[in-house]
Amino acid sequence: MSLARSQPPALSANFLSRKHLFNLFESSVPGATLVVAPAGFGKTTLVTEWVKENDRATFWYTVDANDTIQDFQAHVIAAITAHFPNFFANVDQLEHFEPGESIQLLAAAVGQLDGEYNFVIDGGRADNYDIAPYAQLIADCVPDNCHLVIVRRNTPMTSLARYAALGNLSVITTEELKFSKEEVELVAAINGVDLSENGNAKELALCEGWPSAVQLMCRNISKGNSHTTFSKAIAANVNPLGVLAIESYNTFSQATREKLRKLAIIEEFDLEIASVILGKDHSEELLNRIAIDGLFVTASTTMNRTYRFNPIIYEALSQIPHENWAEMKVVQQKLAELFTQRGDHTKALHFAHESGNEEQFAQTFRSSVRQMAAIGRGDLLIKWAHFAGDSSAQGEMMKKAIRVVGHLVSSEFQSAEALASELEYIAGLSPDGKFLYRLSAMVKANIYFARGDFERTTQSLDIAISKLETDDALDSSDLLALLRLRARQAFLYDDFAVLAEAYSQAKSLPGGGEPQLNSYQLACIQSMVLYSEGQYFQAAEISQIAISQAKESGFVGINGPLDAMLVLARAQLEASDLDNCLETLNALMSEASGWEIWPWYLMAEGTLTRIQISQGAISTGSEAIAKQRAFLSKLHTPNQLSWMIDMSEVFLRLATKDWPRADELVKRMPKIELVRQIEGNIQFAKDPKKLVSLIDALPERTVREKINKWLSEVSINLDHENVALKSLNKALALGAENGYHEYFIRQSGMYSLIVKAAAAKPTIYMEGLVQAMTERLHTINTDSGELEEKLTQRELEILKHLTTGNPISAIAKTLHISQNTMKTHLRNTYRKLEADGRHSAVEKAKKLLLI
Structure with missing residues (x-):
């Protein structure tokens, strides 16, 4: 990513070097x-020259008055990646966090870089009210390996006491930046101004060393232009630089002045924008000639060459009224169209609004709404919602509808829910009731899903997808998003039939909406379907495509690729690609937490926990489960998320052979695949005679079902090796084709049989499988966190009594044993637990789930 304002501005060819001021830094x-x-003292030029001469790399950000905090983050990221293109492979994800948190995370990432850097915030052009609330946090978070440079027209409210306390703060002010007598003489000489003639020295003395004033005055004198108005402007307390700027502007030919005036509709532009503004009068040669001069316009050093007006000149030109407003309105409309095509919704809506063409603004807004929602720009939706409709009842309704979507995609769920409820009320009074009711249901479905309130998610989805048809309210993109939400919930619950149905309905939707968004959403659903069918290779491929699409297009929040990320992590786990799996899960947890979409967060954390347990880290898994339950208890909205934690605990209880607790958990959990497998095993155990017929009746439509069925055949034929091997070989062959690895590693009871299958057919896949199984079994046996010497039943009884806090003598009496026997049991218990007393023994036993 290369953004013009994330690079130091180019220095004009004839700028006056001021290296003698570098010692002030x-x-x-x-x-x-x-x-x-103030303006015109060469602040930016001085800092630009300083950083170009400085040995440290510089991260630069030029503030624009219209920037949002997201724009700030995007430009800083672009500035850093210009120096470290691979270091921040995932840093764009920080844009999707709550701004304060993302600023802290970004600063922490920079702080990990080796070396020293400069961080320049050039806010000298204008104040920015969207970024201002974060100014102190930004200053406080700048890491210790960075030197902070702030450029401003006035003293900031931001405290820099942190640096003052270290004695490492320097302030460069007007007095230091004024031109010296020698510099004034040099500028005069460069411009061919003879200070001994026509009172030129006296006129320049009026500038009192004001750099821009000196340069503009010298330019005007050299052009033979009157400059007596400067002293009048000072006396009248009028902006004297503006006066000089206009006088300098008037030295150009009429044709050049007209082009500059037209271009001043926008402060920063590229050749395409200039072409739209100037039409047949567009001349790249003229722009480059003016940029070389450097007084009016500067050019960037980025690949896509951009031009930016000197702020003094821009302010002066902006005050000149347009002679042909009709022509200007046409240009603004064309710029709105151009920025819409570029996906720059901020500028597109600005120019559509400025043009005064209400129909075009409405069209631009409508065409941008879904895209802005998809990329999480709820701030822009809320900002422009006021202009989305007139003062009629229908217009006011439209404004509310836009605002509710803005709050939703910004993860401001409480505000979105309140507005959605208001829309529901209005629906009963409005002729557009159907639209409002379905829109409200769509918003609430996303809110309830984010909170894990799956029952109300289903209810809202049933209303929003009452009929799979397009209308003025919900187009194909809206309906596809709703079907994706239904597919997400089905995926979490392992409801493969509903998942497949949602995918079928999504594929059959008519065209329309946002093609790029539609393609992405279909890919997300397809990845979940492929995983549910057991086609792990294809699921990984499609999920990676979806994640790349999201990254390229900036789809975040409720539209982010969290579903595809979980699919990818699970596919990586099945391939025993643990390093990448853990990286994907951690990224998923970060994004889900930042957007407060808790089902994905808990599923990712639960998967991490189950990986730990499968590797024998029982204590670590137990602690993680306890933390997850504590986290869940702090969520103050209705949810059905506890079963996600139960899933990990069942896994743990089965690993520690705590059958009663596992059975208790299974009975309260929904019928996810794990529960179905456990209940199937129980059914097999209860009625062994029907085992063969039950297994024969198992479905085998998908890869997953076939492998499950064949492994069930293996499990009941372990005493008949040839029969078992026949089923096992079929399962292994299909598993190799579809990315099954971890699935077979978990079949520890089939280890010897898999070893024989590998010996008979020593492929790379089979040899890798046996090696991984061997290492896993060794890990579980040696590093499981289990006790080397088991506690006796009496010692376990004593441990349970220790938790009561009763005296040792009372516990001995309750258990009907002597004090000496009690002491002997305690010594043995402490030794086995490697504990130094009663308290630590109880804590260790809890971690090992012994009590």
């Missing part, structure tokens, strides 16, 4: 330099 890291002066 603080050089320490950590440290800060504050450059504060």
Whole structure:
């Protein structure tokens, strides 16, 4: 990513070097330099020259008055990746966190870089009210390996006491930035101004060293232009630089002035934008000539060359009224169309609104709403919602509808829910009741799913997808998003039939909506379907495509690729690609937490926990489960999320052979695949005579079902090796084709049989499988966290009594044993637990789930 304002601006060919001022900069890291002066004192030029001469790499951000906090993050990320293109492979995900948290995470990531850096925030052009609330946090979070440089027109409210306390703060002000007598003489000489003639020295003395004033005055004198108005402007307390800027502007030919005036509709532009504005009068040669001069326009050094007006000139030109408003409105409309095509919704809506063409604004807004929602720009939706409709009842309703979507995609679920309820009420009074009712249901379905309130998610989905048809309210993209939500819930619950049906319905939707968004959402659903069918290779491939699409297009929040990420993590786990699996799960947890979509967070964390348990880390798994339950208890909204934690505990209880607790958990859990497998095993155990017929009746439509059925045949024929091997070989062959690895590793009871199958057919896949199984069994046996010497039943009884807090003598009396016998049992218990007393013994026993 390369953004013009994430790079230091280019220096004009004839700029006046001021290296003698470099000693004013603080050089320490950590440290800060504050450059504060009014417009026209060369603040940005000085800092630009300093960083170009500095040995440290520089991360640069030029503030724009219209930037949002997300724009700030995007530009800082672009500035950093310009130096470290591979370091921040996932840093764009930080844009999707709550701003304060993302700023902290970004700073922490920079702090891990080796070396020292400069971080420049050039806010000298204008104040920004969206970023201002985060100014102190930004300053406080700058890591110790960075030198902070702030450029402003006025003293910031931000405290830099952190650097002052270290003695590493420098402030460069107006007095230091004024041109010296020698510099004034040099600028005059460059412009061919003879200070001994026509009172030129006296006129320049009026500038009092004001750099831009000196340069503009010299330019005007060299052009033979009157400059007496400058002193009048000072006397009248009028902006004298503006006066000089206009006088300099008037030195150009009429044709050039007209082009500059037209271009001043926007402060920063590229060649395509210039072409739209100037039409047949567009000239790249003219732009480059003016940029070389550097007084009016500067050019960027990025690959896509951009031009930016000098802020003084821009402010002055902006005050000149347009002579042909009709022509200007046409240009604004064309710019709105161009920025819509580019996906720059901020500028597109700005120019559509400025053009005064209500129909175009409405069209631009409508065409942008779904895209802005998909990329999480709820801030823009809320900002422009006021202009989305007129003052009529229908217009007010439209404004509310846009605002509710804005709050939803910004993960402001409480506000979104309140507005959705208001829309429901309005629906009963409005002719557009059907639209409002379905829109409200769509919003609430997403809110309830994010909270894990699956019952109300289903109810809202049933209303929102009452009929799979397109209308003015819900187009194909909306309906596809709803079907994806239904598929997500079915995927979490292992409801493969509903998942497949949702995918079938999604594929049959008519065209329309946002093609790129539609393609992405279909890929997400398809990845879940492929995984549910056991086609792990294909599931991994499609999920990676979906994740790449999301990253490229910026789909986040409720539209983010969390479902595809879980599919990818599970497919990586099945391939025993644990390093990448853990990386994907951690990224999933970070994003889900940042967007407060808790089902994905708990599923990812639960998968991590089950991996730990499968590797024998019983204590670690137990602690993780306890933390998950504590986290869940702090969620103050209705949810059905506890079964996700139960799933991990069942896994743990089965590993520790705690059958009663496992049975208790299974009975309260929904019929997910794990529960169905356990209940199937119980059924087999209860009625062995029907075992063969029950297994014969198992379905085998998908890869998953076939392998499950064949492994069931193996399990009942372990005493008949040839029969078992026949079924096992079929399962292994199909598993090799579809990415099954971890699934077979977990079949520890079939280890010897898999070893024989590998010996008979020593493929790379089979040899790798046996090696992984051997290592896993060794890990479980040696590093399981289990006790080397088991506790006796009496010692376990004593442990349970220790938790009561009763005195040792009372416990001995309750158990009908002598004090000496009690002491002997305690010594043995402490030794086996490697505990130094009663308290630590109880804690260790709890971690090992002994009590």
